Amino acid sequence: MQRNIWLMAVSIIVILILINNTAYYFLTKRTLEEALNHEMLTLAKQLEISLEQSRLGAERFQDQIGRELRAASIATQYALDPDVEKVTNEQLAELRDKLGLNHITLLKREPDDIVLYRSSDPTQLGKSTRSWDPWYTAFNQLFDDKEVTVDWLGQNLKNFWSGPFEVSSTDVSKIYKWGYYYDGASNYIVDPYISYELQDEYEKLTGVNRMIENSVKHNDSLLEISFINPETFPDGKQTIHPNGDVQEHQVQRPIFYGTYTLKSKKDTELVRTAYLSKQMVTLKEVIDGKHVFKMFIPVDVTDKGMSITDENGIPMNGYVLSLVSDYHVVQEQLDKQFLNLGLIIIIVTGLSLLIAYVGMRYYRQSRDKAVRVTQETYVDEINQMFHSIRAQRHDFLNHVQTIHSLAELSRTKELVAYTKELTGDIRLMNDIINIGNPAIAALIRSKISQAESHKIQFACSFSGLNMQEMGAKTLDVNRILGNLIDNAFDEAVKYPEEQRIVNLTGNQTAQELELTISNICAEAAEVITKPLMQAGYSTKQDEHQGLGLSIVKSIADKYKGTVSVIAEPESCISFIVIIPI
Incomplete structure (x- = not known):
């Protein structure tokens, strides 16, 4: 039985x-994941700032190219005749080479069109611009007002307008930046232009794409970074020319910086959600066999300017930054931390079990020691009782001889007194033997000896005691009796010998066990008003801990019993303990 209790206690502790530890493990896992997500978001914000600075640098470099195109336009106009009819294509080719441009074209206004009238590129000659929206509108504004106010991307300087780098309408394999100058001194618009090579070289060295390459290269978990146009993503915008050529517009590219190779069917929806809600959106998914973690971060550039438009050609004031991370790397970091956590859990669990084992062992040893001491006391008291019985039997012959001698001498009075004393001692011993519970009998026997040494008249009477059906453990009953008797003896010794009277009765029925002890107490009526059952309270003047009656009360409460105190006439106090069976 004890082993089963031990195993049950250990099992409960282990569980x-x-x-x-399980709860702590998953809570820590969640905390670590949130910390890593926060770390990734911080990295994303840092990249956003760095990339935005690089993008702004590229935009400023493009603006500088526009200023140089304006300067080239003015130089061209001064070198040419103000009448376009007197200008030759050979002159434009010569100026092109001197100014380091790709080509120079002159635009002439006709009644219903603006055409490419002279050019250093023969393929440009005679091309109509009527379908070039919004370029055609900008050309008309230059001819009319010498200023462009069209609501589109571009660089407005005095008598000059330049659009962003864009795919050529006459050669869709080329990307150029054109400048348009007209100050009214001639009958044509000067149009110098330069290829994307210069801008591309700058961006490769210091621009956004270089920053993206370095960021991906030096970060183990980053797989891909994309600057996404949320309005044209994922297919972009294309124009079909009458000659059948398909023109992709540079300013309407779906991905205008970075790469986009790790694709998910949810990307379009998530990009749109991030752009419209202005909130970051994330996605965990397996793509091409890789467990990836995507972050879509909206970026606002309202006050910074940006060469990007929606599908209708309207300039935009924001884009979406996409970062794709290898979640396997993140998971490895988590697993490493979880391994450390697992070792801690194992060590803590082992220490906890060791402490529990030591505690249980100490408890068992303390309990066994208490049981052993109780058993030894019980054996000693039983031996004392048996010794008293053997002593009575040993002295029986002497008692008979004494009685015989008193009878022969006709000393009737002395004979009566002697036999009365003898029968009382025998009756008391028989009463102890008849208690029915050896442990209680042994306790009473030891208390009788204690009473004799203190000249206390200790009378006790028990009826119906049954060791198996007492309603409480014998050890607890003995604790109650021992504390009550000691308390009564302590009070009785305060009075003269003839008043030292203590009476103990015990009665067991089918419903309850009742123990009553009475002793002399001159101040009984006052004493019963005190908190006698409170731990630490004592009416004794010498050093007492005041625990005896408190222990009696706690044991009675343990068995749903009661303890009552009454003051009886003739200066007597009684303690009554009732324990239900």
């Missing part, structure tokens, strides 16, 4: 430890 509690496992539950606690």
Whole structure:
């Protein structure tokens, strides 16, 4: 039985430890994941700032190219005749080479069109611009007002307008930046232009794409970075020319910086959600066999300017930054931390079990020691009782001889007194033997000896005691009796010998066990008003801990019993303990 209790206690401790550690494990896992997500978001914000600075640098470099195109336009106009009819294509080719441009074209206004009238590129000659929206509108504004106010991307300087780098309408394999100058001194618009090579070289060295390459290269978990146009993503915008050529517009590219190779069917929806809600959106998914973690971060550039438009050609004031991370790397970091956590859990669990084992062992040893001491006391008291019985039997012949001698001498009075004393001692011993519970009988026997040494008249009477059906453990009953008797003896010794009277009765029925002890107490009526059952309270003047009656009360409460105190006439106090069976 004790082994089963021990195993049950250990099992409960192990289960509690496992539950606690499991909860701690998953809570820590969640905390680590949130910390890593926060770290990724911080990295994303840092990249956003760095990339935005690089993008702004590229935009400023493009603006500088526009200023140089304006300067080239003015130089061209000064070198040419103000009448376009007197200008030759050979002159434009010569100026092109001197100014380091790709080509120079002159635009002439006709009644219903603006055409490419002279050019250093023969393929440009005679091309109509009527379908070039919004370029055609900008050309008309230059001819009319010498200023462009069209709501589109571009660089407005005095008598000059330049659009962003864009795919050529006459050669869709080329990307150029054109400048348009007209100050009214001639009958044509000067149009110098330069290829994307210069801008591309700058961006490769210091621009956004270089920053993206370095960021991906030096970060183990980053797989891909994309600057996404949320309005044209994922297919972009294309124009079909009458000659059948398909023109992709540079300013309407779906991905205008970075790469986009790790694709998910949810990307379009998530990009749109991030752009419209202005909130970051994330996605965990397996793509091409890789467990990836995507972050879509909206970026606002309202006050910074940006060469990007929606599908209708309207300039935009924001884009979406996409970062794709290898979640396997993140998971490896988590697993490494979880391994450390697992070792800690194992060590803590082992220590907890060791402490529990030591505690249980100490408890068992303390309990066994208490049981052993109780048993030894019980054996000693039983031996004392048997010794008293053997002593009575040993002295029986002497008692008979004494009685015989008193009878022969006709000393009737002395004979009566002697036999009365003898029969009282025998009756008391028989009463002790008849208690029915050896442990209680042994306790009473030891208390009788204690009473004799203190000249206390100790009378006790028990009826119906049954060791198996007492309603409480014998050890607890003995604790109650021992504390009550000691308390009564302590009070009785305060009075003269003839008043030292203590009476103990015990009665067991089918419903309850009742123990009553009475002793002399001159101040009984006042004493019963005191908190006698409170731990630490004592009416004694010498050093007492005041625990005896408190222990009696706690044991009675343990068995749902009661303890009552009454003051009886003739200066007597009684304690009554009732324990239900």
